[in-house]
Amino acid sequence: xxxxxxxxKRIQSQKGVQGVVIANSxxxxxxxxxxxxSTVQYAGLxxxxxxxxxxxxxxxxxxxxxxxxxVRSKKNEIMIAPDKDYFLIVIQxxxx
Amino acid sequence: CKSTDTVNSETAVGPGSVQSESSVRRLVRxxxxxxxxxxxxxxxxxxxxxxxxxxxxxxxLPDPGLSAQFILRTPRDQATQARCDMSEHQVNTERFExxxxxxxxxxxxxxxxxxxxxxxxxxxxxxxxxxxxxxxxSIPQLGNIMVHCIxxxxxxxxxxxxxxxxxxxxxxxxxxxxxxxxxxxPNEVKRTVTCLSWHPDGGxxxxxxxxxxHFQTSHTSLCQDSYIWDIENPNRPELTLKPVSPLxxxxxxxxxxxxxxxxxxxxxxxxxxTRRGSQPVELSSVEHSHRDPVYKIIWLQSKTGTDAFxxxxxxxxxxxxxxxxxxxxxxxxxxxxxxxxLERALGAICLxxxxxxxxxFMVGTEQGVVLSCNRxxxxxxxxxxxxxxxxxxxxxxxxxNPFFPKNFLTAGDWAARIWSEDIRDSAIxxxxxxxxxxxxxxxxxVRPSVFFTAKMDGVLDVWDILFKQNDPTLSVKVCDxxxxxxxxxxxxxxxxxxxxxxxxxxxxFCSGLSTLQKNDKTLLAAMFEREAKREKILESRQREQxxxxxxxxxxxxxxxxxxxxxxxxxxQQLMTRAEDDFYSVVEAELxxxxxxxxxxxxxxxxx
Numbered sequence: 001x002x003x004x005x006x007x008x009k010r011i012q013s014q015k016g017v018q019g020v021v022i023a024n025s026x027x028x029x030x031x032x033x034x035x036x037x038s039t040v041q042y043a044g045l046x047x048x049x050x051x052x053x054x055x056x057x058x059x060x061x062x063x064x065x066x067x068x069x070x071v072r073s074k075k076n077e078i079m080i081a082p083d084k085d086y087f088l089i090v091i092q093x094x095x096x
Numbered sequence: 097c098k099s100t101d102t103v104n105s106e107t108a109v110g111p112g113s114v115q116s117e118s119s120v121r122r123l124v125r126x127x128x129x130x131x132x133x134x135x136x137x138x139x140x141x142x143x144x145x146x147x148x149x150x151x152x153x154x155x156x157l158p159d160p161g162l163s164a165q166f167i168l169r170t171p172r173d174q175a176t177q178a179r180c181d182m183s184e185h186q187v188n189t190e191r192f193e194x195x196x197x198x199x200x201x202x203x204x205x206x207x208x209x210x211x212x213x214x215x216x217x218x219x220x221x222x223x224x225x226x227x228x229x230x231x232x233x234s235i236p237q238l239g240n241i242m243v244h245c246i247x248x249x250x251x252x253x254x255x256x257x258x259x260x261x262x263x264x265x266x267x268x269x270x271x272x273x274x275x276x277x278x279x280x281x282p283n284e285v286k287r288t289v290t291c292l293s294w295h296p297d298g299g300x301x302x303x304x305x306x307x308x309x310h311f312q313t314s315h316t317s318l319c320q321d322s323y324i325w326d327i328e329n330p331n332r333p334e335l336t337l338k339p340v341s342p343l344x345x346x347x348x349x350x351x352x353x354x355x356x357x358x359x360x361x362x363x364x365x366x367x368x369x370t371r372r373g374s375q376p377v378e379l380s381s382v383e384h385s386h387r388d389p390v391y392k393i394i395w396l397q398s399k400t401g402t403d404a405f406x407x408x409x410x411x412x413x414x415x416x417x418x419x420x421x422x423x424x425x426x427x428x429x430x431x432x433x434x435x436x437x438l439e440r441a442l443g444a445i446c447l448x449x450x451x452x453x454x455x456x457f458m459v460g461t462e463q464g465v466v467l468s469c470n471r472x473x474x475x476x477x478x479x480x481x482x483x484x485x486x487x488x489x490x491x492x493x494x495x496x497n498p499f500f501p502k503n504f505l506t507a508g509d510w511a512a513r514i515w516s517e518d519i520r521d522s523a524i525x526x527x528x529x530x531x532x533x534x535x536x537x538x539x540x541x542v543r544p545s546v547f548f549t550a551k552m553d554g555v556l557d558v559w560d561i562l563f564k565q566n567d568p569t570l571s572v573k574v575c576d577x578x579x580x581x582x583x584x585x586x587x588x589x590x591x592x593x594x595x596x597x598x599x600x601x602x603x604x605f606c607s608g609l610s611t612l613q614k615n616d617k618t619l620l621a622a623m624f625e626r627e628a629k630r631e632k633i634l635e636s637r638q639r640e641q642x643x644x645x646x647x648x649x650x651x652x653x654x655x656x657x658x659x660x661x662x663x664x665x666x667x668q669q670l671m672t673r674a675e676d677d678f679y680s681v682v683e684a685e686l687x688x689x690x691x692x693x694x695x696x697x698x699x700x701x702x703x
Contacts, residue, residue: 007238014243014247015250016250028221083237085230086238088238
């Protein structure tokens with residue numbers, strides 16, 4: 001429990017990080033530093049994107065698996081670290 | 097048995113070997129014949145045949161001398177195609193209509209026993225997950241990976257673009273244009289697109305005025321609507337404008353993108369607000385409007401943003417305040433005699449107004465004259481400042497160069513001309529006479545040396561006078577019908593042109609024609625100055641010549657006083673002089689011809 005908190009704190013303290021969301025494999029947000037509506041939106045949308053990305057990688061090579069997903073947009077970057085049961089979303093504004 | 101070889105020819109071949117060569121040659125040409133001869137007395141007797149071995153009858157050896165007539169060719173290229181026959185066929189799929197609509201997302205994924213609206217249940221669920229072993233193990237791991245990437249981002253922008261300034265590559269490409277969309281008149285009877293106007297905010301919409309400019313065509317069957325199109329959707333117009341009479345010109349208000357003003361075929365002005373629907377919000381009264389179709393209307397730069405002025409072939413330019421369209425605020429009659437006489441007025445076809453010079457404006461007329469006017473002059477006579485003559489037909493387009501406002505472009509008859517404000521007698525530059533009539537022209541808003549012209553053969557020409565002056569840089573055949581109007585969007589890349597068949601085509605030009613190059617402005621300024629100077633010199637020379645002529649004729653004929661008589665006398669004198677010259681030349685030629693045969697006879701006699 002404490003490790004989870006510590007991890008979150010470490011991520012949040014990095015430069016440019018705007019928000020962190022942890023969600024489970026069904027897209028239900030467990031923990032978040034953003035407001036409720038944004039959290040729900042991010043969790044739901046990213047979950048779908050994650051499923052698609054993972055299935056794409058697996059389709060091309062069944063031995064392969066998705067380890068990390070970065071979505072770079074004009075305003076910020078959304079980084080998604082997937083796991084078997086959970087996934088971690090971080091929204092960062094790159095400094096440069 | 098004996099056999100003799102003979103050759104099937106007229107001449108008898110004897111046993112001698114003299115003729116052997118010729119016989120061999122003849123053999124080559126004709127059949128080889130074997131003739132069997134017998135003495136007459138032996139006819140009818142039973143033939144006794146016996147075997148005899150093979151006998152070489154003829155042996156034609158290859159003649160190496162003949163190979164001199166042939167050329168050996170090795171290797172030989174022979175193209176073959178091991179492929180089945182195929183044919184090309186184009187198919188246009190049926191149009192489908194798309195519509196954008198939003199989707200309502202609701203929260204999902206919650207397990208069956210948890211109701212997402214109940215706060216307690218969701219909190220309980222979350223707490224339960226947080227206590228899970230898997231959760232506590234996997235999150236720190238994910239966190240490590242994440243931190244690594246975050247720090248990576250912070251250390252170096254890995255997506256930074258290098259060498260963004262170096263993009264000279266596109267100047268090497270040939271200029272090109274691409275058709276993006278075609279907006280067709282949805283009605284059965286197609287009307288001409290007489291005017292187009294871009295939406296001032298970003299140019300996502302295009303307003304088109306549809307009417308039929310043919311004199312006295314049946315207007316009852318013609319649909320009177322004009323449309324506003326969203327450039328993404330060519331299937332259906334976004335908004336239909338329903339005026340009382342077909343619109344000939346239409347213009348968006350640059351200050352308020354929801355309002356438009358249009359001039360109708362009946363001479364009235366109508367004002368729309370797109371938020372209020374298809375009917376005009378205000379309409380000017382018939383008595384106080386123009387008496388001919390309103391060919392051009394432009395919004396003015398004013399504090400209230402509600403002023404516009406319109407021009408028509410009835411010879412008047414009227415100023416309006418769109419809040420009160422019952423009467424024009426000001427009126428100007430385009431009488432070149434400066435008397436306000438409507439009978440002698442020139443019919444106006446186009447207007448030019450530059451917001452940076454709010455008191456001046458220009459009018460292009462049916463008679464081929466461009467009038468430059470000053471709105472703030474005290475008396476109506478002074479309102480018409482000067483005239484520019486040079487076109488042989490109606491001036492259909494008039495546009496100031498956005499970078500060099502002193503120079504303006506006119507299009508009419510078969511050529512486009514560029515003028516300098518200071519030089520009244522003629523244009524400083526002009527294009528060659530084209531094969532078909534020019535109907536519209538305008539400068540590019542991003543490149544000072546580029547302008548577009550629309551022609552009656554359906555071709556849109558792009559001219560870049562810094563690149564080539566004799567011919568257009570790019571000619572695009574837009575459609576088979578005549579093009580009537582042309583409008584460039586503010587970005588300089590998109591051009592909309594309207595045709596007689598009611599279709600407005602949207603073209604996109606390559607970046608070479610729509611990005612400002614480094615030296616454009618300075619080079620063009622130098623070019624304009626050079627041409628203007630040339631014209632000025634020519635003008636002054638002509639003036640000098642005229643003065644000399646006048647003084648010469650004054651000296652030779654002191655009796656004539658009145659200037660009218662002098663001019664007429666000059667004309668008469670010129671004519672008689674021309675006649676005399678002509679006859680003398682003809683006589684000289686005839687004399688020469690008569691003398692020549694005498695000369696030749698003389699020469700012949702000498703021989």
